[in-house]
Amino acid sequence: MLDDCHTEGLAPAKTHWARPLDTPPFYGYALKPGITFTYLGVKVDEHAAVHFGGQPSANLFAAGEIMAGNVLGKGYTAGVGMTIGTAFGRVAGASAADSAKGALRAAA
Numbered sequence: 001m002l003d004d005c006h007t008e009g010l011a012p013a014k015t016h017w018a019r020p021l022d023t024p025p026f027y028g029y030a031l032k033p034g035i036t037f038t039y040l041g042v043k044v045d046e047h048a049a050v051h052f053g054g055q056p057s058a059n060l061f062a063a064g065e066i067m068a069g070n071v072l073g074k075g076y077t078a079g080v081g082m083t084i085g086t087a088f089g090r091v092a093g094a095s096a097a098d099s100a101k102g103a104l105r106a107a108a
Contacts, residue, residue, distance in 0.1 A: 003016055064085030067088065
């Protein structure tokens with residue numbers, strides 16, 4: 001449920017669940033950006049192959065939040081995205097390894 005917490009005078013506006021950071025101590029941590037919850041994400045098949053124009057890619061696979069929206073449809077509970085990442089990560093890894101083995105065989 002959305003609340004009515006928000007900031008004023010900032011662009012872009014910060015709305016819903018905004019909380020002031022006004023009490024020290026303050027800490028900084030190095031972070032690496034990533035894709036988190038892309039709405040609907042990329043389409044994948046049971047082998048985690050990313051689809052382009054309705055056809056599965058032979059060498060591009062996806063797992064986790066980048067494709068979770070397609071599995072979940074509408075909304076999700078906490079932790080489900082990580083579970084999808086774990087399950088499809090294994091599938092995507094195995095599919096990528098098979099694709100790489102096939103490419104090596106073709107090159108030999």
